[in-house]
Amino acid sequence: MGSLGSFWNEFSAWLPHVQLAHFLIVSAILFALGIYAIATRRNAIMVLMGVELVLNAANINFIAFSRYSTDMNFDGQVAAIFVIILAAAEAAIGLAIVLNIYHRFQTVNVDEVSSLKE
Amino acid sequence: MQLFDVVFYVFALITILSGCVVVFSKNIIYAAFSLLFTFFGVAALYVLLHADFLAVTQILIYVGGILVLLLFGVMLTNNVISVEMKTGTIQAIPALIIVAIVAGTLAGLSYSTWKGVAVPAPGGPQTTTGTLGQMLMTSYVIPFEIASVVLLVALIGAAMTARRHRNS
Amino acid sequence: MAQDTLLTVALAVLLLPLAAFTVMIFAGKRLPRQGDWLSTSAIAAALILAGTVLYGKLTLYHADTLALNFTWIDFHDVPGLGPLRIVLGIALDNLTAIMLVVVTLISTLVHLFSIGYMGGDIRYSRYFAYLGLFSFSMLVIVLANNLFLLYVGWELVGICSYLLIGHWYEKKSASNAAIKAFVVNRVGDFGFFVGIAILFMTFHTFSLSEIFDGIRGGHLPFGSDWWLTVSGVLLFCGAVGKSAQFPLHVWLPDAMEGPTPVSALIHAATMVAAGVYLVARLFPIMTADALLVIAYIGAITAFIAATIAIAQNDIKKVLAYSTISQLGYMIMALGAGAYTAGFFHLVTHAMFKAGLFLGSGSVIHAMHNALHHADDHETDPQDIRNMGGLRAKMPVTFWTFVVFTLAISGVPLTSGFLSKDEILAGTLAFGSLTGHVIIPLTGFLVAGLTAFYMFRLVILTFLGEHKDANRITHVHESGLVMTLPLLVLAALSVFIFYSVDPSGFTPGWIARAVERPESTVPLRLAAPSAGVFEEVLGHVHLTAMLLSLSVAGLGMLAAFATYYWKKISADAVARALAPVHAFLLNKWYFDELYQAVVVNGVLGLAALLRWVDTWIVDGAVNGAGRVTRGVAFVSGKFDTYVVDGLVNFSAYLSGFFGLVLRKFQTGRVQTYVLFAVLGVMVFYFIFRLV
Numbered sequence: 001m002g003s004l005g006s007f008w009n010e011f012s013a014w015l016p017h018v019q020l021a022h023f024l025i026v027s028a029i030l031f032a033l034g035i036y037a038i039a040t041r042r043n044a045i046m047v048l049m050g051v052e053l054v055l056n057a058a059n060i061n062f063i064a065f066s067r068y069s070t071d072m073n074f075d076g077q078v079a080a081i082f083v084i085i086l087a088a089a090e091a092a093i094g095l096a097i098v099l100n101i102y103h104r105f106q107t108v109n110v111d112e113v114s115s116l117k118e
Numbered sequence: 119m120q121l122f123d124v125v126f127y128v129f130a131l132i133t134i135l136s137g138c139v140v141v142f143s144k145n146i147i148y149a150a151f152s153l154l155f156t157f158f159g160v161a162a163l164y165v166l167l168h169a170d171f172l173a174v175t176q177i178l179i180y181v182g183g184i185l186v187l188l189l190f191g192v193m194l195t196n197n198v199i200s201v202e203m204k205t206g207t208i209q210a211i212p213a214l215i216i217v218a219i220v221a222g223t224l225a226g227l228s229y230s231t232w233k234g235v236a237v238p239a240p241g242g243p244q245t246t247t248g249t250l251g252q253m254l255m256t257s258y259v260i261p262f263e264i265a266s267v268v269l270l271v272a273l274i275g276a277a278m279t280a281r282r283h284r285n286s
Numbered sequence: 287m288a289q290d291t292l293l294t295v296a297l298a299v300l301l302l303p304l305a306a307f308t309v310m311i312f313a314g315k316r317l318p319r320q321g322d323w324l325s326t327s328a329i330a331a332a333l334i335l336a337g338t339v340l341y342g343k344l345t346l347y348h349a350d351t352l353a354l355n356f357t358w359i360d361f362h363d364v365p366g367l368g369p370l371r372i373v374l375g376i377a378l379d380n381l382t383a384i385m386l387v388v389v390t391l392i393s394t395l396v397h398l399f400s401i402g403y404m405g406g407d408i409r410y411s412r413y414f415a416y417l418g419l420f421s422f423s424m425l426v427i428v429l430a431n432n433l434f435l436l437y438v439g440w441e442l443v444g445i446c447s448y449l450l451i452g453h454w455y456e457k458k459s460a461s462n463a464a465i466k467a468f469v470v471n472r473v474g475d476f477g478f479f480v481g482i483a484i485l486f487m488t489f490h491t492f493s494l495s496e497i498f499d500g501i502r503g504g505h506l507p508f509g510s511d512w513w514l515t516v517s518g519v520l521l522f523c524g525a526v527g528k529s530a531q532f533p534l535h536v537w538l539p540d541a542m543e544g545p546t547p548v549s550a551l552i553h554a555a556t557m558v559a560a561g562v563y564l565v566a567r568l569f570p571i572m573t574a575d576a577l578l579v580i581a582y583i584g585a586i587t588a589f590i591a592a593t594i595a596i597a598q599n600d601i602k603k604v605l606a607y608s609t610i611s612q613l614g615y616m617i618m619a620l621g622a623g624a625y626t627a628g629f630f631h632l633v634t635h636a637m638f639k640a641g642l643f644l645g646s647g648s649v650i651h652a653m654h655n656a657l658h659h660a661d662d663h664e665t666d667p668q669d670i671r672n673m674g675g676l677r678a679k680m681p682v683t684f685w686t687f688v689v690f691t692l693a694i695s696g697v698p699l700t701s702g703f704l705s706k707d708e709i710l711a712g713t714l715a716f717g718s719l720t721g722h723v724i725i726p727l728t729g730f731l732v733a734g735l736t737a738f739y740m741f742r743l744v745i746l747t748f749l750g751e752h753k754d755a756n757r758i759t760h761v762h763e764s765g766l767v768m769t770l771p772l773l774v775l776a777a778l779s780v781f782i783f784y785s786v787d788p789s790g791f792t793p794g795w796i797a798r799a800v801e802r803p804e805s806t807v808p809l810r811l812a813a814p815s816a817g818v819f820e821e822v823l824g825h826v827h828l829t830a831m832l833l834s835l836s837v838a839g840l841g842m843l844a845a846f847a848t849y850y851w852k853k854i855s856a857d858a859v860a861r862a863l864a865p866v867h868a869f870l871l872n873k874w875y876f877d878e879l880y881q882a883v884v885v886n887g888v889l890g891l892a893a894l895l896r897w898v899d900t901w902i903v904d905g906a907v908n909g910a911g912r913v914t915r916g917v918a919f920v921s922g923k924f925d926t927y928v929v930d931g932l933v934n935f936s937a938y939l940s941g942f943f944g945l946v947l948r949k950f951q952t953g954r955v956q957t958y959v960l961f962a963v964l965g966v967m968v969f970y971f972i973f974r975l976v
Binding site: 011014016017018019020021022023024025026027028029030031032033034035036037039040041042043044045046048049050052053056059060063064066067068074075077078080081082084085086087088089090091092093095096097098099100102108 | 122123126127130133134137138140141146149150153156157160163164166167168169171172175176179180183184187188190191192194195206207208209210213214216217218220221224225228229231232233234235236246249250253254258261265268269272273275276277278279280
């Protein structure tokens, strides 16, 4: 219990002063939420929203590391730009596919479109 | 706690809470609008990280583009007037457990690895737009060009895929 | 024209067909008319350039050999071998220059003929592409001044022959014939390859002129006379395969499954002549013994093929055996030392034999169309027993065919008379010099047989009355694109293009341009020198001419008596000599012999090995097995109760898990995503703990 107590003391001292790890933890939570949406929502559009959350989480990581790297380089921000570009492309394609699925199966509920099973 | 920390906590809370609404809300319209707040929160975090250009881009593209696209998708695939806009979940309990493990692992990892890393000494470029533009045109010019091709292909592909076939 | 210009033009001749092939193979189908005009004009341009090269070579550099070399690979200093460089290049002497024109000329005419003959074929553009590749490969052989490049060209023509014989590969017999041609050639090419390897090990070079210099300097393979003869014979093996000499002649008749223009180009005029060309190229390193082997192989081939040709009924098969026989003639001439005559016959034979094949193609084309028109799918359009009386229907084909037949029979005023006469005189001189009288005897006998079977072919195909007049009402003369090549070749079968003197006593321009090269082998191994040979030749020339004229006349007379005037009944003769007839009809049973000896031999060897396997190897294994069985009985009990118990338990366990895991195979992507994430986490923790 002593180790847990010392951990708590350290943690509570660390918590108010925002540093790199704070951003990373926010990003981790956002990432987990996105995965949850991808894995559980029945509506395909909600799945796409989950994907956007995951991508945003990744972007936070990129930019945070870029900001807190010792030489303050901008490579992380450039990477984030490319992620945003990809997200735009992905959203367009994803929605096109969803529309097609809707057209074909008359539903956008992913669990009903389970022809992969056959 | 300084102002910076307070602002961070405010926006971090906004981001996570609205993200929770996106994920857990039964109503798809609520989820979509909640996603708007998530994107704003993330944009604010970008500002705190001195990424002003990306913050603006985030709002322009995510809020102005992707979110609108998603809303269009909602409208086109649900009969708005007659059917309620609710949507269920599947396998919620196992997913919750696994996702909790993921979040805990990632957060613990971040904390234990980078807890001592503070902001480096002030300095360096304060405005990012010019620097980013230069980098995109010099060291990242090939990925930049490839990205433009990818966007074009996505545009054509999306148009082809979503087109209604007259005979079917 | 400077030397370099001449060589550059020769290179252009070489590369034009290659360029045509490259365009045709990739874009042929998309070109207008499927690109036949492109291939044809490329090869026609090559013909014009080749003519320029020949003219320039003969007028400006009559006695020189022009060469263009480049280093392909420089190995620098190889341990245990010294400096090693592989130099490739082309050379241009009179022999090469004449061959350039012959190859491009025949190729051009065949391209032209094919436009008519192959019209509407399913793989029209690919056919022309392969023709281009073939022309290129053949020109590589002709121009190469080293054995390496020559071998490359040698294999390239082989593969072209394979591709073109199997052009209609939907037909089982065609694809079989293609494989047979390829495999039989492999036997000869193996000897050729070993011969090249021996020479390379000895001289560390592929260049022919350097090899000649080395032998002239007294440097022999492995330092022995015997090995020099052996390497000569091994190199000749390549020629045996390509030129369809005994005992590897069996592929050529089957190769007639290919389109007829291909038979004319590859299997009559050029590729099969490559063997003769090879012997001519390598003539300086041939010892007297090697030349004797060559002469006898040629004589045997000429005789066997001529006898078989008498009994065949398929128009193309007759011509195929005639080709083998004539190639044997050329080989025999080279072996006997009548170098110029052998090469001269190669040129004249290329013209009239290509003409004969194209003529037969014209006949087959007409017969095929007529039978098609009459809805007759039973009758074989290539069987001469189904023809007859086509003379009036196809006048151009008939008269050109007659010219070619006169030429191949050696009738005066034709090109064949000049070259055949020289060969016969050469063999006669060889016989009187060395005492091998069988060679000239075979030569004259085959001359008579040739006249007989060729006139039999003409009479049965074109003269007389047709048995069933209705069948040939729709036979028409072929179009200009097919008759024009026939007319050109018929013109080229007349003596005037080769010598102004139709008697053959004054040497023509080819005889003056291509002289027998000095042998480089040591004097004790060499055949009688050119000087001695020429002297004897002068004495026997008139005798040879009179003899050859009389045997050819006898052959023609016999053919007319039997098949036109019907004084002798062919059927009665066949019945009287039934065993001989069957023997000839079945081609001396060569295919059966190879089937029995080679194919069954391999199968028998396999059976023997299997027996060894079954009784000796398996016996040892079985013995070990009995010992093991005793041990096994004991361990079996252990198995049943202990191991099986465990196995059954684990089977039950995995069955149980299977039942559980089946639930996860839902077909839902989302479940899979969840498991993927879980898997990542599991891996993370495993590596974290390890």
